[in-house]
Amino acid sequence: xxxxxxxxxxxxxxxxxxxxxxxxxxxxxxxxxxxxxxxxxxxxxxxxxxxxxxxxxxxxxxxxxxxxxxxxxxxxxxxxxxxxxxxxxxxxxxxxxxxxxxxxxxxxxxxxxxxxxxxxxxxxxxxxxxxxxxxxxxxxxxxxxxxxxxxxxxxxxxxxxxxxxxxxxxxxxxxxxxxxxxxxxxxxxxxxxxxxxxxxxxxxxxxxxxxxxxxxxxxxxxxxxxxxxxxxxxxxxxxxxxxxxxxxxxxxxxxxxxxxxxxxxxxxxxxxxxxxxxxxxxxxxxxxxxxxxxxxxxxxxxxxxxxxx
Numbered sequence: 001x002x003x004x005x006x007x008x009x010x011x012x013x014x015x016x017x018x019x020x021x022x023x024x025x026x027x028x029x030x031x032x033x034x035x036x037x038x039x040x041x042x043x044x045x046x047x048x049x050x051x052x053x054x055x056x057x058x059x060x061x062x063x064x065x066x067x068x069x070x071x072x073x074x075x076x077x078x079x080x081x082x083x084x085x086x087x088x089x090x091x092x093x094x095x096x097x098x099x100x101x102x103x104x105x106x107x108x109x110x111x112x113x114x115x116x117x118x119x120x121x122x123x124x125x126x127x128x129x130x131x132x133x134x135x136x137x138x139x140x141x142x143x144x145x146x147x148x149x150x151x152x153x154x155x156x157x158x159x160x161x162x163x164x165x166x167x168x169x170x171x172x173x174x175x176x177x178x179x180x181x182x183x184x185x186x187x188x189x190x191x192x193x194x195x196x197x198x199x200x201x202x203x204x205x206x207x208x209x210x211x212x213x214x215x216x217x218x219x220x221x222x223x224x225x226x227x228x229x230x231x232x233x234x235x236x237x238x239x240x241x242x243x244x245x246x247x248x249x250x251x252x253x254x255x256x257x258x259x260x261x262x263x264x265x266x267x268x269x270x271x272x273x274x275x276x277x278x279x280x281x282x283x284x285x286x287x288x289x290x291x292x293x294x295x296x297x298x299x300x301x302x303x304x305x306x307x308x309x
Contacts, residue, residue, distance in 0.1 A: 013064040013080070020084035026152040031089040034096045046099070050092050057086065097145055101138050169202050175299030176200075177207045180275060183296050183306060189274040196253045196278045200302075213271045214250060232257060245270045256282050261291040268307055276305040 021028040035054050038046045061067050061083050071077045167174070180203075184191050191210045195201065203210045236259050239248045245267035251257045252264055253276065267273075276293060278284050280301050289295075293305040 009064040009068040012068055013062070016081040017084055020081040023154065024089070026148075027089055027093065028087075031087065031092050034092050037096075046095065050088065050095070054087075061086070097141075100141055167206055169206050170199075170300075172300035172302060173200075173202050173206055176277060176302060176304060177203060177210060179297035179299060179304050180210060181207070183275075183304075187306070189306070190272060191275065192272050193275045193277055194249055194253050194268065194273050196276075196282060196302075200277055213268075213273045214246065214253070249273070252284070252287075253278065256284055258284070258287045261287075264291050265307070274307055276307065277302055278305070279303075 035051055037043075038051045043051075067080065067083065068077075071080045180191050180193070183189070192213055193200075193203065193210060194213050195203075201212065201215075204212060236248075236251065236257065239251065240260065240263045248259060248263065248267045249271070252259060276288060278288070280298070280303055285295070285303065288305050292308050294308055295303055296306045297304045
């Protein structure tokens with residue numbers, strides 16, 4: 001029992017939560033504020049839909065003394081932050097804004113039917129006053145919502161580039177595959193590739209003859225502290241001494257660390273890696289050339305290197 005009720009479980013889950021809402025912290029805080037408003041003003045149906053389920057989740061899957069030991073038991077610790085995807089942030093915010101903007105003209109979202117200076121709801125003066133106030137309030141709220149989304153939100157337009165090929169993958173993937181296949185046909189090298197990010201895993205989906213040295217686990221799990229130069233050098237030294245070649249290749253391709261070129265070539269040879277695909281912004285081209293690699297082509301924002309024998 002002592003191993004369950006420990007502070008490290010709380011710290012671990014808190015870090016996972018902050019990581020999961022990275023980039024949307026403002027909207028997550030607004031979501032929590034809306035939940036509190038539902039309870040404070042006793043909005044029956046909104047509490048039934050969102051309030052009480054949130055309390056239940058806090059007692060179960062968001063309970064660090066339950067979910068952290070359970071995730072360790074079933075081997076899902078490295079993916080625990082995904083449980084926070086269950087939070088219906090978008091839905092709660094949409095419902096809240098819709099309720100505020102569409103409430104009946106003679107009612108108030110927080111207080112219910114309008115009363116003004118002792119006048120009942122049915123009184124024409126009260127109805128007219130409430131209509132004017134609601135119209136002004138709705139306009140102000142609408143402007144605030146649009147401004148908040150514009151300031152704190154991120155445009156989805158860059159991520160809405162639809163594929164125009166029959167394979168339904170990014171066109172860059174097709175171009176990279178053509179470069180690899182053409183070079184492999186000329187050199188006879190096996191198409192084992194070192195990726196720089198997870199989006200390149202689609203290469204395997206498009207062409208099964210192309211295999212990656214690193215899978216999703218290596219690309220996402222290793223997370224060294226690259227802000228501390230001393231810690232970086234210590235980590236690299238330990239990795240080379242322990243001959244953890246997958247980790248070393250991850251440090252180079254994923255985190256863009258320049259390590260000993262001989263050690264890097266040894267790591268690639270250990271896993272028969274013959275090609276490297278890197279993003280043009282990674283700035284690793286000079287390192288790869290010093291490690292005996294040749295640039296054989298580029299596609300989109302990516303550069304393709306061959307590791308020369």
